Amino acid sequence: MCSTSQVTSQKMENYSSLIFKKIIYVDDDNIYGPWNGTEEHPYRYIRDGIINSTNGDFVFVYNGIYNETIKINKSISLVGENKNSTIIDGSYNQEIINLTKDNIKLINFTIRNSGGNPYNSAIRINSNNSLVKKCEIYRSKVGILLNNNIKNTIDNCTFYKNGQGILFDSSDSNFISGCVFTHNSIGVQFEKSKNNNISYCYTYENGISFYLNDSKEINIYQCNISDNxxxxxxxxxxxxxxxxxxxxxxxxxxxxxxxxxxSGISIFHCDIIKNTHFGIAMRSPSKNILVETCEIVKNYRYAIYIEKLNSCIIKNCNIYKNNLYDIYSRLVRCSARLNWWGSIFGPKYIESLYRGRITVFLSKIRCFPWYLRQIKDIGANWKGNEPYLKKINIGLQQKIFNFTGKDIDEDGLPDWWEEKWGYSPFIWDDHKHLDPDNDALNNFEECYTDKFGSNPFYKDIFLEIDWMESNHPDISNKPSENLTKEIVSIFKEHNIALHIDIGNLDGGQEIPICNSAFSYSKLQDLYWKYFLQNDLNNPRKGIFHYGIICNYCPDLNFPFFGWDQFDSFAISAKWLKESNPLTSMENLIGGALVHHLGHTLGLIADTYGGIDNTGSSQIFSIQWLKYRNYKSCMNYHYKYKILTFSDGTNGRGDFDDWKNLDFSFFKNTIF
Incomplete structure (x- = not known):
């Protein structure tokens, strides 16, 4: 058997490339002292190791759970014994680790549980030339926040269950490499930053993988951005x-x-495949867009969508087998010469069951000449099978509930609730894993919502709605009681109790006005502020779905990741009315509400081809003929006309939405 000294020596060999003056040891098992930082008498707390270090020292931390917040104000190397079992827990304080000195190295830790307010982070980097490596960072408002600094490196780290995995705020010339991002609202966000590089990273099951705003000279290379x-x-x-x-x-x-x-966007040698709505979408006016040597294949709706005076060049690409459109254009001029369109006859301009087409609406798209055969050696030159692509088993977060009343059998639920629903208060039950009605709410969650009328033997769905103050004094964005009652009655017909909180279930409120469109990150902040109450342990998370009705938000209406799951949606009420002036606001809000609640219940484009199919809204088109019997608000043709899902009894092309609802999708999202 090796001695502790021998084991430590073996581990230190892994860091032989680091240059340091002396080694200081930390071990939380050394409860009673003495403490002098030696291998025989390590400090108990990490902060003591840092306090007693000097520039150039190496602080080695043994496995354990360290419930502390840390400020590193010296150029040291802070290294954990094992990243999975050397854990720094912030206990929901604002920041867990703050790097304030240049040339710091932070390696081999799990860092978790920051505060939930904006800019609270697991790691805040206020330094230059620092390194964060081989760390797992989760359950924080921001995983790593870089604020006004340069030349830092984040290498081989894992980010999951964060608001933002990494947030660059006015930070330049930084590097991200070999990292994994999963179940974050935003994987990496750049705000007013430049000359940053992302390479060899993998993102999956995030709300948005990479979000760039007011930034420049950002390079994304050899990343796998899939299944988000x-x-x-x-x-x-x-x-x-x-x-x-x-x-x-x-x-x-x-x-x-x-x-x-x-402007100045270059997309080259990429595989852009099987995206559900858009392979590439060019929305508000952009210019100097180059798409070159890409495989743009098998996208469900639009391979390339271009509108509003965008200018772009698309060349040397294979663009074929897309479901609806190879290119959809509106009010643009675009060069799409020298591509292969899946046929020697070039692109199609009429609808087909088997090929996408080019649609030109007040646009000029030049496609001739085109290649007569498929172009070789384009797209990504790797196929996503590198070791860093292994998925992480996230699991569900166990909530902590504080119930009042006696609990004789000590199974966590009070006797009054067990007696009410036929459980014996004298027999221990595993209520955390009991869900007799299969509505994805276990008995702890059913007990929490008992005051709202839940029933553990009858399917319940809870939805909180917040609405933004209207900029018109006589109009409210709040859904009317008549509308909510009508929707509730529809669900009741299918033996589901839908509980809509518009201020009557301890949530649901009017929030301050935002007159103009705002960013996706702003929307996430609203979710954290008004739904979570900036509390990562808010018990409503995973019980309530969440909707927010704005005047204008980043898009017309859409579901989104408020935090780590597909549990939320946003509706732009004023924008929606402007786009549909002949439809009543009641129908617009109601249709959008039920439609996006359906998304959070697993009714997504992957589930059925008639869901979110833009072609089905065009009367007498092939897609309309194919799905016209799918009489569901999930069908764009009926979205603002009916407030229900389909039961699959309307003939060919119909689908039973009610039977395919996934009650657990909003709390355990997998794409």
Whole structure:
């Protein structure tokens, strides 16, 4: 058997490349002392090791759970014994680790549980030339916050269950490499930052993978951006310029790449495949967009969507087998010469069951000449099978409930609730794993919602609605009681108790006005402030779905990740009315509400081809003929006309939404 000294010596060999003056040891098992930082008498707390270090020292931390917050104000190396079992827990304080000195190295830790207020973070970097490596960071408002600094490196780290995995705020010339992002609202966010690089990273099951706003010179290279939100998900670029995305796999997201008011965007050697809404979407006016040497294949709706005076060049790409549109254009001029369209006859301009088409609406798209055969050696030159692509088993967060009343059998639920619902208060029951009605609410959650009328033997769905103050004194964005009662009655017909909270179930409130469109990150902040109450342990999370009705938000209406799951949606009430002036506000709000509640219950584009199919709203089109019997608000043709899902009894092309509801999808999202 090796001695502790021998084991430590073996572990230190892993850091032989680091240059340091002396080693200081920390071990939380040394409860009674003495404490002098030696291997025989290590400090008990990490902060003591830092206090007693000097620039250039190496602080080695043995396995354990360290419930403390740390300020590193010296150029030291702080290294954990094992990243999975050397844990720094912030206990929901504002910041867990704050780096305030240049040239710090932080390696081999799990860091968890920051505060829930804006800019609270697991790691805050206020230094330059620092390194964070081989760390797992989860359950924080922001995983790593870089604020006004340069030349830091984040390498081989894992980020999950954070608001933002990494947030760059006015930070330049930093590097992210070999990291994994999963179940974050936003994987990496850039605000007013430049010359930053992301490479060899993997994102999956995030709300948005990479979000760039008011930034420039951002390079994304050889990343796998796959299986993220089926409505957002991929790379979102707003008000930014000189961005390159290269040699990356961008697959099965809502939008693979979305551009808005940006310029100098270069997309090359990428596989852009099987995205549910858009492979590439160019929205608000952008210019100097180059898409080159890409495989743009098998996207469900739009391979390339271009509108509003965008200018772009698309060349040397294979664009084929997309479901609805190879290119959809409106009010644009675009060069799409020298591509292969899946046929020697070039692109199609009429609808087909088997091929996408080019649609030109007040646009000019030049496609001739085109290649007569498929172009070889384009797209990503790797296929996503590198070791860092292994998925993480996240699991569900166990809530802590504080119930009042006696609990004779000590099974966690009070006797009054057990007696009410036929359980014996003298027999221990595993209530955390009991869900007799299969509505994804266990008996602890049913007990918590008992005051709201829940029944553990009858399916319940809870939905909180917040509404933004209207900018018109005579109009409210609050759903009317008549509307909510009508929706509740529809669900009741299918043996589901829908509880809509518009101020009557301890939530649901009017929130301050925001007159103009705001960013996706702002929407996330509203979720944290008004739904979570900035509390990572808010018990309503995982019980209530959440909707927010705004005047204008980043899109017309859409579901989103408020935090780590697909549990929320936003509705732009004023924008919706402007787009549909002949439809009553009641029908618009009601249709959007039920439609997006359906998304959080697992009714997504992957579930059935008639869901979110833009073609089905065009009367007499092939898609309309195929899905016209699918009489559901999940069908765009009926979205604002009816307030119910389909039961599958309407003939060919119909689908039974009610039977396919996934009650657990909003709390355990997998795409």
């Amino acid at each position: 939100s089926v409505n957002l998900g991929g790379v979102f670029i707003e008000n930014s310029f000189d961005v390159t995305i290269g040699n990356s796999i961008i697959a099965h997201n809502g939008a693979g790449i979305s551009l808005s008011s940006s």
